Amino acid sequence: MKLELPDKHHYRPARDDQTLGLINIAFLLLVFFLMAGTLMPPEPFDVDTLVLASGDPAKPQSDLLLVAADGRIGYRGSVFVIDDLSAEMFAGLNGALTIRADPALNAQAMLRLIGELRRLGVGDIRLVGALSRG
Amino acid sequence: MKIRAAHRRQRRLIGLTPLIDVVFILLFFFMLASSLQNWQGIRFQLAGTSSTMLEQRNTLRYVVHPGARIERDGERLELAAFAGFIESQPPDRLLVLVPAPETPLQDLVSVVDTAELAGLKRIIFGTRP
Numbered sequence: 684m685k686l687e688l689p690d691k692h693h694y695r696p697a698r699d700d701q702t703l704g705l706i707n708i709a710f711l712l713l714v715f716f717l718m719a720g721t722l723m724p725p726e727p728f729d730v731d732t733l734v735l736a737s738g739d740p741a742k743p744q745s746d747l748l749l750v751a752a753d754g755r756i757g758y759r760g761s762v763f764v765i766d767d768l769s770a771e772m773f774a775g776l777n778g779a780l781t782i783r784a785d786p787a788l789n790a791q792a793m794l795r796l797i798g799e800l801r802r803l804g805v806g807d808i809r810l811v812g813a814l815s816r817g
Numbered sequence: 818m819k820i821r822a823a824h825r826r827q828r829r830l831i832g833l834t835p836l837i838d839v840v841f842i843l844l845f846f847f848m849l850a851s852s853l854q855n856w857q858g859i860r861f862q863l864a865g866t867s868s869t870m871l872e873q874r875n876t877l878r879y880v881v882h883p884g885a886r887i888e889r890d891g892e893r894l895e896l897a898a899f900a901g902f903i904e905s906q907p908p909d910r911l912l913v914l915v916p917a918p919e920t921p922l923q924d925l926v927s928v929v930d931t932a933e934l935a936g937l938k939r940i941i942f943g944t945r946p
Contacts, residue, residue: 702833709840713847720851732854733926737933741858781858786923790881790916793925794944797861807860812926814855 733812903935
């Protein structure tokens, strides 16, 4: 009786076996980006990131208020100036209002904006920036 | 006599090639749409909105000029000298920072960082020197 055994030297893995390693790495990368990343809504204008060395860890909320260097305000996909702000815009706000402002914005303009937000009933305001690496 | 193993056909539910295509598309989406930035947040409190008005005696009041230079009663301080002074103060002292007209936000925030890292916890912002 003669049994035919597969020849070691001529054994080739199936195409799917070669793909499995690749798909494993792709899945690991996908899980990494899902866990470590923060999905950001599209910004109506460019805002540079403020650098902070202190403060508490914070993730930008979906209700992020953007402030450009020239004072334009971006909120929920629309662009405003400070006079356009109204109490109704922040009526459904849950928790603190997160502000991401351009580092070149005039600091007095920022304080004016915060004063206006307080007048409109926004009590809790948080300024977010990237943690400095230094 | 030859014995051949029965060739059993395996049925796959999902083909690997379309699966990896979808995974790669998801991977590219999350790579491009997500931010890996390490975000920090500071709370903003304005002077005159609470009982801070009553604490004049325990208050340090500084004007912040462009370049994160600090002024108090006509005396100008660099950031390092300011940090040294703040470290010698009790941590419950109230610091009021007033930005000068041309001061960018980043310079004001740098002074806040310096004061917080030097141990001061109560920092508010004023609009009038």
